[in-house]
Amino acid sequence: MSACEDFLAYLQVERRMSAHTLDAYRRDLAALSGWSEAGSGDPLEALQADQLRQFIAAEHRRGLASKSLQRRLSACRSFYTWLLRQGRIEVDPTAGLRAPRAPRRLPQVLDADEAVRLVELPTDAPLGRRDRALLELFYSSGLRLSELCTLRWRDLDFIGGSVSVVGKGQRQRLVPVGSHACKALLDWRAEGAATAEAPVFPGRGGAFISQRAVQIRIKQLAQRQGLFKHVHPHMLRHSFASHILESSGDLRGVQELLGHADIATTQIYTHLDFQHLAKVYDATHPRARRRKTP
Incomplete structure (x- = not known):
């Protein structure tokens, strides 16, 4: 080879x-x-x-x-x-090489009201309970799309209010699941006899639901709920992280919840938080707004 x-x-x-x-x-x-x-x-x-x-x-x-x-x-x-x-070369030719710096793009998030409006969709439509459980879990626990799609019922602990997921690099972590998400998941499970090994969100033939199917469904549900942003699964993860950090200020805790190996990946949410604070400052401080020049 x-x-x-x-x-x-x-x-x-x-x-x-x-x-x-x-x-x-x-x-x-x-x-x-x-x-x-x-x-x-x-x-x-x-x-x-x-x-x-x-x-x-x-x-x-x-x-x-x-x-x-x-x-x-x-x-x-x-x-x-x-x-x-491996001893196949004597000198690393990439040492000191630099690529052009990419402009920092802050992730788009839903504000708290928009997030609540999205997850509190009616459950009387076909697959309504499944959709409600899916959205509640995404926003409650900040899971990656791949993590959510491969969940089995045995991964959920309803008594302890947690879910065990395997993320990037096969790293396992335990993430809290909020009470609203637990209730939505139990309501969804009650619709069918789900074994411990069964997928929480099955697709065709009872296999794991595809990531593409979840992306399309979330876009449809967001439009149905009157959110005309480009809502996608990662936006719910970003919103989860931003809202937790805004409330707690605990960057290291958010890193653990998201499963980031490097805290530098998580630090982008501090920029989001400052962006929010800057808007509040500009809107409320009497000497913050720049006056227009005559």
């Missing part, structure tokens, strides 16, 4: 990375390999720092966005770090 295939096998077997992440690494390394073959023809193990710098510059000229360039360079760094540890 090539060094690239060996590296991807390592990520899959030892690092237990998801299929989605593996595909991203495969695409990024394939782009580097294609660029090298079209130019010098050197194998990836032989590329030097100046060549990698030229590759990033070429991708930038091709119109690749800053965020995509950063991800592509991150894949290259991981690959060459692994080659160095």
